[in-house]
Amino acid sequence: GENVEQHPSTLSVQEGDSAVIKCTYSDSASNYFPWYKQELGKRPQLIIDIRSNVGEKKDQRIAVTLNKTAKHFSLHITETQPEDSAVYFCAPDAMDSSYKLIFGSGTRLLVRP
Amino acid sequence: GAVVSQHPSWVICKSGTSVKIECRSLDFQATTMFWYRQFPKQSLMLMATSNEGSKATYEQGVEKDKFLINHASLTLSTLTVTSAHPEDSSFYICSALDSSSYNSPLHFGNGTRLTVT
Numbered sequence: 050g051e052n053v054e055q056h057p058s059t060l061s062v063q064e065g066d067s068a069v070i071k072c073t074y075s076d077s078a079s080n081y082f083p084w085y086k087q088e089l090g091k092r093p094q095l096i097i098d099i100r101s102n103v104g105e106k107k108d109q110r111i112a113v114t115l116n117k118t119a120k121h122f123s124l125h126i127t128e129t130q131p132e133d134s135a136v137y138f139c140a141p142d143a144m145d146s147s148y149k150l151i152f153g154s155g156t157r158l159l160v161r162p
Numbered sequence: 163g164a165v166v167s168q169h170p171s172w173v174i175c176k177s178g179t180s181v182k183i184e185c186r187s188l189d190f191q192a193t194t195m196f197w198y199r200q201f202p203k204q205s206l207m208l209m210a211t212s213n214e215g216s217k218a219t220y221e222q223g224v225e226k227d228k229f230l231i232n233h234a235s236l237t238l239s240t241l242t243v244t245s246a247h248p249e250d251s252s253f254y255i256c257s258a259l260d261s262s263s264y265n266s267p268l269h270f271g272n273g274t275r276l277t278v279t
Contacts, residue, residue: 050222083268091272092255092270092273093270094270095266095268138206140206148259148268149208149211150208150268151208152206152207154204155204
């Protein structure tokens with residue numbers, strides 16, 4: 050089955066700085082690579098996703114990069130704001146286009162004002 | 163945008179009783195839905211894949227006789243926690259796949275917080 054590792058587990062940055070979270074996965078058949086943001090007691094919210102035929106995708110302050118050869122993808126948040134504070138999960142799908150997401154262990158991001 | 167309704171949002175039940183959680187896609191048909199469980203300060207763990215009209219596929223270590231899944235229509239999947247015990251207390255979340263949408267086809271419900279006393 051798919052093994053997913055996410056690093057770091059916690060990340061504290063100063064407001065305005067950048068944050069990078071990395072996710073490694075094991076299944077070479079994975080084709081869909083989303084990142085979710087979850088606030089306490091709420092459902093995970095999709096913030097950005099990428100597919101295996103694309104190497105990078107950007108949406109305003111958020112970007113995702115994918116290295117399919119090395120089996121890892123990363124979340125980049127620039128100009129961080131206090132409202133970015135939350136837990137972030139990577140969740141690659143377990144097999145080609147199954148959308149059966151296997152969640153990483155999560156990264157608790159704290160943006161200090 | 164696509165909406166998934168999950169009900170109830172929270173429930174408290176006594177040990178030994180059963181609890182049913184509903185996951186409903188409101189404006190799209192979902193042939194596939196997924197059920198997750200999340201303990202405090204932990205990640206979402208996939209419990210099972212629910213397919214309309216067929217038996218659910220359970221992940222390793224998840225008891226299919228304890229967590230009954232029924233996906234009887236294209237818009238509704240239910241998870242029944244049978245003979246609940248305090249260790250079943252958790253946050254249960256469903257997601258529904260909108261296969262007609264290529265961009266961001268997965269939609270999560272708001273979750274159900276189950277407390278077993």
